[in-house]
Amino acid sequence: MQEQDTHVLSVQGIKRLPYYLKYLKELQTKGMEYVPAGAIAESLNIYEVQVRKDLAAVSSQPGKPRVGFSVDSLIADIEHFLGYDCAHTAALVGVGHLGKALMSYSGFADYGLDIAAAFDCDPALVGQCIHGCEVFPMERLSEICRQRKLLIGIITTPAPQAQGVCDALVRAGVRAIWNFAHVHLHVPKDVLVQNEDMAVSFALLSSKLAQTLRQE
């Protein structure tokens, strides 16, 4: 909410980006060089004003009158915005049920996101390959994160281990933490943290339902 940047896009907007990308890549394959906002809007069943807003948030090209936007540039801009060029691969620590669920999740590919390596302290898990991703021992965290330039760390450990894992990830050069552990993490100023609190999501739905039932 405190973001003060030209690149402000709502969660819904980010959700639309993969659809734009898919459509633009189809046009690129067909050899089309330019596309008007109206054509994107019509094909994807989104209001044109919304398309223009979304594209303005991710791209600085103004679009040419009559011909529209350069397809190649838009593709590059969207991929750039989503971090395809620098911030799309992650290390996951904690290969329990949730860790495995994320490693097996096929939806990430739509956003060019990839869990490149997983880590766990359980020797029984080390060496396993889950959905194409290998599980390494914790001792190799720093080496592999640095070697593969992994800048995102996903923490799916139990809460008591989360801060220690977070510290290790930060030491390994990770710049953004996606935290599923039910605990507040302390990080240096230049490290982003995004908390995924399942209980809050559940509570949101439950309180909405309670309101609905009361109104009936």
Added chain:
Amino acid sequence: MQEQDTHVLSVQGIKRLPYYLKYLKELQTKGMEYVPAGAIAESLNIYEVQVRKDLAAVSSQPGKPRVGFSVDSLIADIEHFLGYDCAHTAALVGVGHLGKALMSYSGFADYGLDIAAAFDCDPALVGQCIHGCEVFPMERLSEICRQRKLLIGIITTPAPQAQGVCDALVRAGVRAIWNFAHVHLHVPKDVLVQNEDMAVSFALLSSKLAQTLRQE
């Protein structure tokens, strides 16, 4: 965003409710009948104006000058808001990695939330007890949801099964769906759907990190 109700509380606000509840219950145990907003604010390290806002969103009691809010009434109001009295138990369908992760998640208890029964079509899973929750065969979905008055359904099946499961939950009397499957669900007007799209969360973090790196 379209909510037009006096009970509007931000996600952050809902996140604070369990802390209020915990503190108020401590006061109740000590036999205190009233508490001023300032005392709550100080104990929980939250701005008093924020405390007043949060409480106004969940409770209609104005608070008495000098003495503050009735502890018993506040507890009842917060529990009511969170749906403890009508909407706090759920049925989960799809006992894969994610399903098991949710069933094992201890954070729900802070909000009085509870996964009361789980369902799967895999006979190997049926009869298992995960974190105190039994896995039933799909054939018993309707019977158990109705018997236990489960109004929330959690869908953690693969995407192709999600709509069928959703339809079965709605037929079983469920009024709110928490959907983790990467698919758009069709439901009757009086059923709430909350989509939990992991890929969008990941993309949000990745795009924020990309922005940060570009600004450096």
